Amino acid sequence: MANSKFEYVKQFEQPDSLLPNTWIVVRLDGRGFTKFSTKYAFEKPNDMRALDLMNAAARSVMSELPDITIAYGVSDEYSFVFHKSCTLFERRASKLVSTIVSTFTAYYIYFWPIYFKDSKPLTPPLPSFDGRAVTYPSVQNLRDYMSWRQVDCHINNLYNTTFWALINKGGMDGTTAELMLKGTFSADKNEILFQKFGINYNNEPEMFKKGSVIFREYEMVEPETTKNGVEKEAEKANTAVPEVKSKSQLEKEKKARTKAKIVVEHLDIIRDEFWERRPWLLSGKPGKVPKEQKP
Known part of the structure; x- marks a missing residue:
């Protein structure tokens, strides 16, 4: 591209690269x-149509970007992990x-x-x-983030379920329901739901x-008994020197991820078992395709 007197404006562009490794x-x-x-009259406290729509959009994003390892969504938010x-x-943050x-x-x-x-x-x-x-920077930081979002999901959903039960089934207005729930704990809300409305x-x-958690489905493994499998993957992933892969290796892995089936599940991602049985989520390497998926 030819230089011009207007090219100086490029100097205003600031780098926004994210930390490597x-x-x-x-x-x-x-x-x-x-x-x-x-x-659009969403059902309260949860509208299944709206949640399914969020999951469909997130699944499509993951399908277009094989570099996404896992995604987690609740309500009107979604987190995509690279x-x-x-x-x-x-x-670059802006492009991502x-x-x-x-x-x-x-x-x-x-x-x-x-x-x-x-x-x-x-x-x-x-x-x-x-x-x-x-x-x-670390696997533990990442897992704590995912755990935080799922705990937040539980806390908010329990509150909203109780709040809207008081309104829709108990005939209260929003202010009265809010005052009734102020200062209550999880056990209190469960008691209100069960005693007043028969809701377990x-x-x-x-x-x-x-x-909702979205990931590429590979053959799950049995958790190791001698040493926590997550700890092993964490040791590999947290190495100070990132693994250098050739262009052909990167393309091969990308192609493998593209072919893998993307699933939407509703699982406990706080416990170790979820990560132990799916080591590819932390290793960044495609796993084995399940036998039922092979042609």
Whole structure:
């Protein structure tokens, strides 16, 4: 490209590269979704259509970007995790975030008439999302982040389930229900649900209680008994010197991830077992394709 007197404006561009050899989490949230959910009459406390729509959009994002290792979603938010060896977009925050947010939003709007076929068509202001990228240096940091989001899911869902039961089934207004729940603990909310409305919170759908986790499905392994499998993967992943892979090796792994089946589950991701049985999530290397998936 020829130089011109206007080229000086490039000096205003600032580097936004993320730290190398760290896990990257791009987390997006719905913008103004309280008003949006009211406009389209989302069911309270959970609308299965809305959650399925979020999962469909997230699954499509993961399908288009094989570098995503795992994703976790609840309500109107989703977190996408990139392995620390990822070099996508030269690990530039702006490109990663804008790609995730724009792709997710596009699929959300695209899938809307499928999951909300009995609802009115989308009209401006259209649904949109914002996002941010955060880096985590260790496996433990990453797992603590994922655990934090799932614990948050449980706390919020238990509160919302009780709050809306008091309104929808108990005839209370929002202010009265809020005052009744102020200062209560989990046991108190469970008691209110069961004693007043005959609702056993344990029987609520797993997606409501645990959120949704999306990953590529490979052959699961049995947890090691001699030494925690997660600890072994953590030792490998936390090495100070990142593994250097050839271009052909990277392409081979990318192709393998592209062919793998992407699943949406509602599992406990806080306990070690989830990670022990799926070591590929921490190693960054594709696992073995399950026999039932092989042609």
